[in-house]
Amino acid sequence: MTPLGRDAPQGSDVRPKTRPKQALIRPDQQTELDHLARRLHDDRSTKGERITANTLLRVAIDGLVEHGDRLHGDNEVQLLASWREFLSRAASPAAIGLDTARSGPGDPIAVSALIRIANAGLARHRSVLHGATEAELLASWLRFLDERAEAANG
Incomplete structure (x- = not known):
């Protein structure tokens, strides 16, 4: 596993210590997460590191932790809306100075x-x-x- 952990250098093969954390997710989330992980795993250009649902969950957590200051809201629906707003702005031409x-x-x-x-x-x-x-x-x-x-x- 090549982590994007805080202590591992980019491209490192150092496996971080992980701990289990239970998350309650909906059945549709589990199905879509498994399909996405399988597709990304099959589409890899370099074979070796497995891409699993847990890989994607760690990536999502790293993104949320790194940009947590962009989240706002009083419930899951509002938090998700603020996250989607951040992602859409980050992907806009204005984000790279082409507004x-x-x-x-x-x-x-x-x-x-x-x-x-x-x-x-x-x-x-x-x-x-x-x-x-x-x-x-x-x-x-x-x-x-x-x-x-x-x-x-x-």
């Missing part, structure tokens, strides 16, 4: 357009991507972009 950019007269740039742009760049320069983990791939991509920016600035 005034336009794809045409009066048309805001959609997240799907940014994804297509990123995919095109990655496909064009896929030879610069190195690594077996997301962190390693991201590091190689950012290194490439930094080198290009330095070369452009002379």
Whole structure:
């Protein structure tokens, strides 16, 4: 297991100590969680670490703990609404400084357009991507972009 725990370095194979914590979830949540874990496990580009429902629960908990200051509300429905609001804002073009950019007269740039742009760049320069983990791939991509920016600035 490669954790994203506070004490483990990114991409580390150090397995953190875990403890059981019981959570009461609805049957539909259990079914969807199991389906999502199975799909992500089957779609892995690097075989090795298993992706299970517990993996996804730990990822969700880490996200909630890291961004817990964004949650507000007096009950589960309100807390979920505030979490969804945070996620939608975090995924918006404004979150990366493109709130005034336009794809045409009066048309805001959609997240799907940014994804297509990123995919095109990655496909064009896929030879610069190195690594077996997301962190390693991201590091190689950012290194490439930094080198290009330095070369452009002379």
